[in-house]
Amino acid sequence: MSARQTVTEIRLGSQRINRLALAAGCLLLTACGSSTKTTGSTTTVTVTQAWDAASGSKTVIDPYGFYDNVIDKNGIYIIGADIFPGRYRTAGNPECYWARLRSGDARDIIDSHKNSGPQVIEIRESDTAFLTQNCGMWQLVPNP
Amino acid sequence: MIMAARDATRWQLGLAATVAVVMFWAQPSLDPTVGLDPSWQAGLAMARDHHIAWGPDLVFTYGPLGFLQSSNYYFYGQSVLATFYQAGVVAALFLGIAAALRQRHGAPASLTGAFVTIGVTVFPHIGHGISLLSGHSALELAYPELGVLAAFTWASALLLHREPRRSTVLTTCAVLAAFAGFQMLVKISTGLVIAAMALGVSVLMDWRAIRRHCITIAAFAASLPMWWMLAGQRLGDLPTWLRYAGEIVAGYPDGMAAPPLPVSAVEAGLVTLAWAVALYAMVAFGSPTIPRRFVLLTGLTTTFVAKAAFGRFEPWHFGFFLGMMVVAVAITPLPWPRRPFVVAVIVCCAVSIDLSGSPAVREHAIALLQAPVHVADRLITLALPGRHEQRVDAAKKRQRALYAVPDRFIAAIGSTPVHIDPQEISAAWAYDLNWRPTPVFQTYPAWSPTLDKLNAESLTKRTPLVLSRISSTSPATGIDGRLGVQESPLYTRALLCDYKVSGVENRWALFARTDPRCGPLTPLSQIPIRQYDSVSIPAQNGPNTAILVGIDVDPDIKDRLFQGSVAPLTNFTVILDGVVYRLVAKNAAEPFLVTAPASAAGTNLQILAHRIGIGRSANLNQPEVTARLRFYEMRVNP
Numbered sequence: 001m002s003a004r005q006t007v008t009e010i011r012l013g014s015q016r017i018n019r020l021a022l023a024a025g026c027l028l029l030t031a032c033g034s035s036t037k038t039t040g041s042t043t044t045v046t047v048t049q050a051w052d053a054a055s056g057s058k059t060v061i062d063p064y065g066f067y068d069n070v071i072d073k074n075g076i077y078i079i080g081a082d083i084f085p086g087r088y089r090t091a092g093n094p095e096c097y098w099a100r101l102r103s104g105d106a107r108d109i110i111d112s113h114k115n116s117g118p119q120v121i122e123i124r125e126s127d128t129a130f131l132t133q134n135c136g137m138w139q140l141v142p143n144p
Numbered sequence: 145m146i147m148a149a150r151d152a153t154r155w156q157l158g159l160a161a162t163v164a165v166v167m168f169w170a171q172p173s174l175d176p177t178v179g180l181d182p183s184w185q186a187g188l189a190m191a192r193d194h195h196i197a198w199g200p201d202l203v204f205t206y207g208p209l210g211f212l213q214s215s216n217y218y219f220y221g222q223s224v225l226a227t228f229y230q231a232g233v234v235a236a237l238f239l240g241i242a243a244a245l246r247q248r249h250g251a252p253a254s255l256t257g258a259f260v261t262i263g264v265t266v267f268p269h270i271g272h273g274i275s276l277l278s279g280h281s282a283l284e285l286a287y288p289e290l291g292v293l294a295a296f297t298w299a300s301a302l303l304l305h306r307e308p309r310r311s312t313v314l315t316t317c318a319v320l321a322a323f324a325g326f327q328m329l330v331k332i333s334t335g336l337v338i339a340a341m342a343l344g345v346s347v348l349m350d351w352r353a354i355r356r357h358c359i360t361i362a363a364f365a366a367s368l369p370m371w372w373m374l375a376g377q378r379l380g381d382l383p384t385w386l387r388y389a390g391e392i393v394a395g396y397p398d399g400m401a402a403p404p405l406p407v408s409a410v411e412a413g414l415v416t417l418a419w420a421v422a423l424y425a426m427v428a429f430g431s432p433t434i435p436r437r438f439v440l441l442t443g444l445t446t447t448f449v450a451k452a453a454f455g456r457f458e459p460w461h462f463g464f465f466l467g468m469m470v471v472a473v474a475i476t477p478l479p480w481p482r483r484p485f486v487v488a489v490i491v492c493c494a495v496s497i498d499l500s501g502s503p504a505v506r507e508h509a510i511a512l513l514q515a516p517v518h519v520a521d522r523l524i525t526l527a528l529p530g531r532h533e534q535r536v537d538a539a540k541k542r543q544r545a546l547y548a549v550p551d552r553f554i555a556a557i558g559s560t561p562v563h564i565d566p567q568e569i570s571a572a573w574a575y576d577l578n579w580r581p582t583p584v585f586q587t588y589p590a591w592s593p594t595l596d597k598l599n600a601e602s603l604t605k606r607t608p609l610v611l612s613r614i615s616s617t618s619p620a621t622g623i624d625g626r627l628g629v630q631e632s633p634l635y636t637r638a639l640l641c642d643y644k645v646s647g648v649e650n651r652w653a654l655f656a657r658t659d660p661r662c663g664p665l666t667p668l669s670q671i672p673i674r675q676y677d678s679v680s681i682p683a684q685n686g687p688n689t690a691i692l693v694g695i696d697v698d699p700d701i702k703d704r705l706f707q708g709s710v711a712p713l714t715n716f717t718v719i720l721d722g723v724v725y726r727l728v729a730k731n732a733a734e735p736f737l738v739t740a741p742a743s744a745a746g747t748n749l750q751i752l753a754h755r756i757g758i759g760r761s762a763n764l765n766q767p768e769v770t771a772r773l774r775f776y777e778m779r780v781n782p
Contacts, residue, residue, distance in 0.1 A: 058722075060617075060621055060723055061717055061724040061726055062724075065403055065714075067402075067726070068625070070616065070617040070621070071616040071617065072616070072617050072618060073614075073616060073651075075616075075650075075651045076548070076650075076651070082651075104548055
């Protein structure tokens with residue numbers, strides 16, 4: 001049940017994975033029938049609208065169905081417990097400061113940076129914790 | 145039980161088994177760490193130490209003896225008992241392989257073969273096995289699964305015997321069934337597999353032996369309550385535990401399925417298919433040297449192990465399947481020239497799935513080579529006075545440094561019973577808290593309305609304080625990208641309505657129980673919705689109100705089959721303001737928060753969504769998913 005670490009790992013080749021899985025699934029299932037039932041009456045009707053594909057950059061479940069870790073709060077995060085190791089990107093923010101830590105102590109720094117522009121960092125499995133301050137949202141990105 | 149050797153004496157076998165344990169009992173990490181998996185292990189250990197009643201007060205995928213599978217040093221008694229269990233499993237596997245090989249080979253050859261086989265088999269069972277994640281926490285042996293393999297070898301030894309005595313057959317079936325009862329209290333699913341195996345052996349030996357079948361079932365039925373009471377549990381709680389354990393086991397395929405499948409699953413599927421075809425061919429065409437009943441048992445075991453491997457496909461789960469293949473091939477009386485070829489094919493399959501090029505191959509090999517050193521260290525730690533306590537104290541100190549729970553929270557908690565939310569149970573161990581959990585003590589396995597309700601009622605009635613680890617994102621997410629407030633809707637509402645936030649600091653929130661402060665759920669609207677559409681969430685009527693939504697999804701036949709029941713290929717999603725979350729489908733109908741009151745600010749209950757939609761993570765040539773959204777408003781007094 002090591003779900004958290006698993007997801008990082010299975011991201012490798014996720015696009016290929018998805019296509020293969022879907023292709024296999026579709027081949028298997030095309031012949032299968034399906035049934036849907038319609039919902040009943042409603043008391044209130046709200047006008048629906050299509051999603052704007054460009055809205056927002058936060059991704060929890062990506063278009064291929066994989067879970068992408070997100071960090072959008074300040075704080076110290078324990079690797080493996082709070083967040084996955086992996087490559088993260090941020091659009092940046094004024095006074096953004098981050099640090100990869102050897103322990104839970106904010107002064108026990110492996111690497112750190114203060115910058116306002118977009119950044120990409122690699123949080124390693126051997127790191128103990130990750131500190132972020134005023135960086136906005138960090139989004140886990142798939143391995144190339 | 146079957147005699148493992150005709151000419152080797154018992155002490156020689158015992159010595160060989162001891163050597164096998166020392167050589168192959170790989171266990172590089174014994175100091176508890178933090179995180180999801182170490183936390184449920186801590187929970188299992190604390191449940192024993194705190195004398196928590198399984199059934200009414202605790203239920204999990206493991207049972208009251210689940211603490212035996214952890215090599216981590218939590219408590220001295222737990223460590224000693226776990227040492228015996230784990231060494232016993234490795235020894236039983238070794239002796240089972242030797243017994244099966246002895247049906248066709250001499251004593252030296254069977255013992256040598258058993259050494260080689262167990263060495264190869266243990267490799268994929270080391271922690272995350274062929275997933276090859278690095279890091280010491282990932283390198284612990286999977287003992288319950290090795291227990292299944294051990295049972296398989298002993299059952300096979302019987303089935304490979306040309307003319308076993310009736311008393312031997314009866315004894316083997318009864319002992320396997322009794323072991324199943326024990327193992328069920330360690331890990332529920334593995335106990336059920338062994339029970340099926342015991343009955344399967346009895347039937348395969350002679351399906352007309354009704355008396356033996358009944359004795360086998362009786363042995364299981366008697367073993368379960370016996371071990372239950374030996375585990376310190378009240379007999380009256382056993383039915384309750386069985387009911388909830390059944391709920392956990394039944395919900396696992398849907399609850400833990402994590403589609404889409406990774407690419408290694410396709411390769412693993414092909415390997416499994418090839419294995420199934422080979423078994424079918426052996427049954428259909430027969431072989432003068434391979435008893436059909438042995439092939440059928442292998443097929444039965446394959447079914448269970450494959451279900452476990454693919455139910456939530458993770459490479460190391462498939463490692464257990466590979467381990468079974470290795471053992472099965474090793475003990476199958478194949479003509480000698482074919483055996484190395486088959487083993488080579490399995491190894492190539494493993495390599496093609498995940499092994500190649502990973503630095504963790506080296507870690508696993510080192511873990512195996514260092515096994516004798518670790519065994520010695522473990523025995524010394526348990527034997528020397530004070531050494532175990534030193535290790536425990538050091539581990540607690542490390543964990544406290546990582547968790548950094550504010551001092552004022554720890555002071556406020558004192559000796560008051562506290563539940564840890566949602567999963568970092570290790571904090572209770574590290575800070576020596578008076579842990580009083582909800583029955584499903586990590587929220588993620590509360591994947592059905594029954595379990596969610598059980599947790600909610602327990603929270604309301606039994607737990608004065610809740611210490612909550614705050615998510616890295618807002619709204620909070622659970623495992624696999626679940627929406628935190630949707631994972632266990634009733635539990636979440638109990639936390640919102642029956643508790644007040646005492647403080648939020650350093651990524652921890654402390655909740656204290658208070659008088660109920662929520663009004664009733666007032667229906668606002670019901671709206672049908674289709675995939676790709678979104679609807680506006682009703683506006684909040686002031687800061688002291690919450691908006692909730694229940695989702696009645698309309699699953700089609702493929703959703704019912706392929707969201708985990710048959711294979712995990714797709715699942716439902718909920719989309720809030722364009723962000724997609726995994727939906728816990730069975731709990732979706734229970735209203736969950738989409739707009740939280742101001743009093744939830746800073747906690748995992750905080751959420752403010754404006755639009756909502758539904759979808760699937762993958763479309764298996766299906767029509768658009770449809771659902772009905774039911775919106776509610778609820779007053780929450782500050």
